[in-house]
Amino acid sequence: MDIDEFRATLQDVAPPANLGMALLALWWDRQGDWERAHECAQANESDPASAWVHAYLHRKEGDLSNAAYWYRRAGQPVATGKLDAEWESITETLLAG
Template sequence: MPNFDDCTSSSASNSNDWPSWLTDLAPTVAEPWFAAIQAAVLPGLGDGPTNRELVELLEGDSAKSFTPLQRSGLWLLAGDLDRSHSISQNEKSPEGSFWHGIMHRREGDFGNAKYWFHRVGRHSILSDLSGRYPELHSDADEFVDRVAHAVRTGEQVEACQQVQWTEWQWLMNVS
């Protein structure tokens, strides 16, 4: 079950308990999203697991409250890599490339993930992740390799999932 304990990086901070991407929404809109995310299983390093509650929210009207890139991230969290990809591949920003790279990393296309992370360039989230998890995320390429190793061997899966969860939260705040 993910917790919003890592919801801010140097590129996006707030003093609320909710992440900034939810704080601007009406409570009646934000609360179901917050509850569904907290009830979810921590996302895997690969495809899935599918989160039916998030899928239903994403198919509803309240999903229009989010930017396209936030919806891309929410589709990743819901376990639907194809829907995430259809959004992120059309966004030319560093954040669009970031979501695109995460999606390819999760689908196991590690070389393509590295390509998209190179297109991100020097992003504060990448340096913040390296500062927070120096033993796991020295840079985006190294983390892609670490995830590939974790998927192949089953070693450090939970640690990589935690880095990925922090990455997701921070990227949602700036998307």
């Protein structure tokens, strides 16, 4: 699946069945369900991809110290750009495998 195909699924009422938890979190985030997205990101806290999404979600929430912790766990630099650009970057990276 590429980013355009992923975006197309956002029109559906349910996420695609084959998404990993990190991508599932990003899908729920775009649906406006931060809590569900957060639950998905927390499901596998040892996974760097989930930690990265977890960081993004806490940054979006405004909890920057918690976000910084999760960026470190993910091995990613602390993001400072626009949230939409970060969502795109994470999604594209995870879809590329």
